[in-house]
Amino acid sequence: MARPKIALIGAGQIGGTLAHLAAMKELGDVVLFDIAEGTPEGKALDIAESGPSEGFDARLKGTQDYADIAGADVCIVTAGVPRKPGMSRDDLLGINLKVMKAVGEGIRDNAPDAFVICITNPLDAMVWALQQFSGLPTNKVCGMAGVLDSARFRHFLSLEFDVSMKDVTAFVLGGHGDTMVPLTRYSTVAGIPLPDLVSMGWTTQDKLDAIVQRTRDGGAEIVGLLKTGSAFYAPATSAIEMAEAYLKDQKRVLPCAAYCDGEFGLDGFYVGVPTVIGAGGIEKVVDIKMTKDEQAMFDNSVNAVKGLVEACKGIDGSLA
């Protein structure tokens, strides 16, 4: 059987890392697409030349031609610009919306059967626009943010409790911005919910609140350190986790920006929610119950995303 084909639209910091990870994990053959001439070709060749030492079997190709993504099984979209210190993700909306139009049409015309994972910011509005521009089914177009935000939360929690990251679970829902919702009640150490760990005296509410805030600021913390761009190792790893769930029909339960049609009381809207990812793409949105306070935080986040979607419609009249 032929190897799966993975198209990476955008060959910058995240795109290059995605290509390296996909090859090392032998998820399939990789096509790197970018408008910057030489960049995808150079990265594809460089990674391919690591194959003999690493021992992977995967072909890599760099291109400026959308025809080369034809028949891709998975498309991961990082095309666009990242923020710099002093900017919010929302400041990227105007410029990245234009990029989503070109990318959406490129995917529509060349890889209409692909499972599409959008990473470009501001994430929730960009994945909505990408689905609109591509016209692909909503269960085949999703956004990566919740896996990353939850991984950051899990990492910070593992440091606080001094336990393995493997034994920490977390769910961060809502939009991928300052209003994101780390759900402490649904986050655990060895299955014990965080509020119970506070009651047990293993940590304090103040420490937990600080970790929640550090998670919300996780992207900005890295932007402030790097100064020239944003995080790329953990974002790439998170998207690969989602792509692998699809390619291997793993039925992973992962938080991601998914199209909600009735779930969470939302009517045709993309936002971060728990999902099941398998061969059917987004096979299910897991409509969890929230307390009044959690619901208020979630609603606040949804409203922030709604504002960005309205801004997209204002910029591009072709968006419904």
Ligand SMILES: NC(=O)C1=CN([C@@H]2O[C@H](COP(=O)(O)OP(=O)(O)OC[C@H]3O[C@@H](n4cnc5c(N)ncnc54)[C@H](O)[C@@H]3O)[C@@H](O)[C@H]2O)C=CC1
């Ligand atoms: N959803 C999330 O959790 C995260 C999202 N991001 C976002 O991901 C995006 C990419 O980040 P990086 O890879 O660090 O940026 P980067 O600047 O290193 O790479 C972006 C690439 O897109 C290319 N590009 C621009 N316009 C294009 C077009 N029309 N078609 C094809 N390629 C095009 C550029 O030439 C560049 O190589 C940014 O918008 C960033 O904010 C970053 C981290 C996490």
Ligand SMILES: O=C([O-])CC(=O)C(=O)O
């Ligand atoms: O903060 C940024 O601009 C990039 C991003 O979304 C993240 O790292 O979470």
